[in-house]
Amino acid sequence: MLLCDFHIHTRYSDGSVDLERTVDLFGQAGFDVIAITDHVVNGDTTIGRLTHKLKFSVREDNFDTYMTNIRKEAGRAWNKYGLLVIPGVEISKNYLSADKSAHFLLLDIKEFVPACWSYEKIFLEAKKQNALVIACHPHYMSDLSRNALFLWNNRERYAKYIDAWEIANRDDVFNVISLKKYPYIANSDFHKVRHIYSWKTLLNCEKDVDSVKQCIRHNKGVAITLFRS
Amino acid sequence: MEMFWIFAGITIIGLTGYVFQIVAVHSHTSSKSSREGPTFTGPFPHVSILKPLKGIDDNLFDNLESFCMQDYPEFEIIFSLRDRNDPAYKVARKIKDKHTDRNITIIIERCNDGLNPKVNNLIPAYKASKYEYILISDSNVSVGKDYLKEIVKHMDDPAVGLVSSVIRGVGGRTAGAIFENLHLNSFVIGSVCFLDKFLKMPCVVGKSMLMRKSDLEAIGGFKAVKDLLAEDYIIGKRMKDMGRRVVLSDYTINTVNKYWGMKNFLNRHIRWGKLRWRIGGIQYLSELVTNTVFMSSVPVFIYGPSRMTVSLTLFTSSLKIMGDLYLGRRIKADISPLFYMLSPVKDMVVGFMWFVPLLSNTVVWRGNRYIIGKASRLSPCTDNGRWAWRYRIVAGIRARFA
Numbered sequence A: 001m002l003l004c005d006f007h008i009h010t011r012y013s014d015g016s017v018d019l020e021r022t023v024d025l026f027g028q029a030g031f032d033v034i035a036i037t038d039h040v041v042n043g044d045t046t047i048g049r050l051t052h053k054l055k056f057s058v059r060e061d062n063f064d065t066y067m068t069n070i071r072k073e074a075g076r077a078w079n080k081y082g083l084l085v086i087p088g089v090e091i092s093k094n095y096l097s098a099d100k101s102a103h104f105l106l107l108d109i110k111e112f113v114p115a116c117w118s119y120e121k122i123f124l125e126a127k128k129q130n131a132l133v134i135a136c137h138p139h140y141m142s143d144l145s146r147n148a149l150f151l152w153n154n155r156e157r158y159a160k161y162i163d164a165w166e167i168a169n170r171d172d173v174f175n176v177i178s179l180k181k182y183p184y185i186a187n188s189d190f191h192k193v194r195h196i197y198s199w200k201t202l203l204n205c206e207k208d209v210d211s212v213k214q215c216i217r218h219n220k221g222v223a224i225t226l227f228r229s
Numbered sequence B: 001m002e003m004f005w006i007f008a009g010i011t012i013i014g015l016t017g018y019v020f021q022i023v024a025v026h027s028h029t030s031s032k033s034s035r036e037g038p039t040f041t042g043p044f045p046h047v048s049i050l051k052p053l054k055g056i057d058d059n060l061f062d063n064l065e066s067f068c069m070q071d072y073p074e075f076e077i078i079f080s081l082r083d084r085n086d087p088a089y090k091v092a093r094k095i096k097d098k099h100t101d102r103n104i105t106i107i108i109e110r111c112n113d114g115l116n117p118k119v120n121n122l123i124p125a126y127k128a129s130k131y132e133y134i135l136i137s138d139s140n141v142s143v144g145k146d147y148l149k150e151i152v153k154h155m156d157d158p159a160v161g162l163v164s165s166v167i168r169g170v171g172g173r174t175a176g177a178i179f180e181n182l183h184l185n186s187f188v189i190g191s192v193c194f195l196d197k198f199l200k201m202p203c204v205v206g207k208s209m210l211m212r213k214s215d216l217e218a219i220g221g222f223k224a225v226k227d228l229l230a231e232d233y234i235i236g237k238r239m240k241d242m243g244r245r246v247v248l249s250d251y252t253i254n255t256v257n258k259y260w261g262m263k264n265f266l267n268r269h270i271r272w273g274k275l276r277w278r279i280g281g282i283q284y285l286s287e288l289v290t291n292t293v294f295m296s297s298v299p300v301f302i303y304g305p306s307r308m309t310v311s312l313t314l315f316t317s318s319l320k321i322m323g324d325l326y327l328g329r330r331i332k333a334d335i336s337p338l339f340y341m342l343s344p345v346k347d348m349v350v351g352f353m354w355f356v357p358l359l360s361n362t363v364v365w366r367g368n369r370y371i372i373g374k375a376s377r378l379s380p381c382t383d384n385g386r387w388a389w390r391y392r393i394v395a396g397i398r399a400r401f402a
Helices: A019-028 A046-053 A063-081 A119-128 A155-161 A175-179 A209-218 B002-029 B031-035 B060-068 B087-098 B117-128 B147-156 B175-197 B213-218 B231-241 B262-289 B292-303 B307-330 B337-353 B388-401
Strands: A002-008 A033-041 A084-093 A102-107 A132-135 A164-169 A184-187 A199-203 A222-226 B047-052 B075-081 B103-108 B133-137 B160-170 B208-212 B245-256 B362-365 B368-372 B378-380
Touching: A002 A019, A002 A084, A002 A102, A002 A184, A019 A033, A019 A063, A019 B060, A033 A046, A033 A063, A033 A102, A063 A084, A084 A209, A102 A119, A119 A132, A119 A155, A132 A209, A164 A175, A184 A222, A199 A209, B002 B175, B002 B245, B002 B262, B002 B292, B002 B307, B047 B060, B047 B117, B047 B147, B060 B075, B060 B087, B075 B087, B075 B117, B087 B103, B103 B117, B133 B147, B133 B213, B147 B160, B147 B208, B147 B245, B160 B175, B160 B231, B175 B245, B175 B262, B175 B307, B175 B337, B208 B213, B208 B231, B231 B245, B262 B292, B262 B337, B262 B362, B262 B368, B292 B307, B292 B337, B307 B337
Parallel strands: A002 A033, A033 A084, A132 A164, A164 A184, B047 B075, B047 B133, B075 B103, B160 B245
Antiparallel strands: A002 A199, A084 A102, A102 A132, A184 A199, A199 A222, B133 B208, B160 B208, B362 B368, B368 B378
């Protein structure tokens, strides 16, 4: 089984560890697959504009650098640790109300996708790029400030666009995903070193991007595990 | 003000001891002594490297890989784990798959022969080892390519029974890791070199222990130390008692502490303090005396801050910063010079920690609680045991504030 974490932030957004060290941290701990998913925040709200100003978001002007550096690190990680690194982003639509906010990952993305686009437009663009769409921390969390409930509240409308839902995020487990029988994965939402010890995904597939994506989409051979030292 | 002068006197005694420690480290790491070290005559002997693994250490992949990169004719590496679900298993597996040209074995066996979990982990690896020379090495240790050759050369002398190495803390990125590395690179290395040079006492740290199986068997093997917390120190002591020389190699090995929390630092040094108290008895007092920063600050607590009391503390702290900086440079530690300013703070914390072993004789190690007896002998600490009431009080306070 491949030990995977598909939700990792670096200093390209609000993570506290830079990209190279993040890759090393997961490589040293024996991980097989990770995805670097820094925030792309909507710039059409006050919170969003502030986030852009503080450079806590990947932007259109630094997206190419972001991708180039991830690819460079992916090469290094593969050669040194046999670690597969997938580029991605976390589209973060932040509003004052948790009910209006939504966070979702686009894995194996190729082109920049602005977070201020409509949901449908983003999902269709993701499909066009053959990226995976993962709904992040979709339900109530222990840290109330991180709640982003829009996708869950509107699941009837958007579930068809979503390849998998986070059934566990860091220390939180969302049993509603299980009850709804949605496809699932578990991630750390890594921002700090200690977040490495959290829920993870185990995949029973080959270690290449297409197999990993297929395994998540079909949601067969997927398990979750609480990674502890 | 007599008390002030008493503590000033103790501080001077402590500083003198600290100077001796610096001299010992200087002497041990001098290039002259390295050049004049022994050389191995004839072919190098085959070596079995025993690596007990438990959980993920900082830089575990690189640490394990550094042993695969040894420039040494013939050796085997045995990774020993208790459980396939241990996260270290995946790392060991990756190392084995990457270095197919190396003789690497992974052993998974739940051995419960003793109470020391490290020894329990070592026993299956020892049974599986093929060669006469065994090297026990912790998983948080990283070494250079010439490490094995450098330590094995001491074994050319048949009187040598055990070779250990001095350790250097590297890689600190968090406050806990920096405290840990500062402590390893000043107090620990200073004490180990001091005992070796001036008192001729073997002070073996289990991070690196090379010995012959025949010698280990002669002192009773791992079974003889399976219930001891300080199995490394006792093995060294028994080797010496048997008439074998215990050599402290001038090869400095790296202990990687990158992302340690303050809790890890406190836990480890309270545990080590407890075992030194149990082994050394009254000699444990010397640790407090040589903690010059702590001793020089006692008058500040007694009389309050005044020009005299604060001056003594600041003067001692400055000397300690400079001394630790010198030691760091000497052993090529990678700590930024600015972080040495934290050295007195660390010493203050260590000073308060010194008292804990006097009040508590239990340790939690790898998830289990034990009572430490004489010579660091462990016995299980159950909820109904003699000392359990203290444990229950602590648990109660923790639950109250949780």
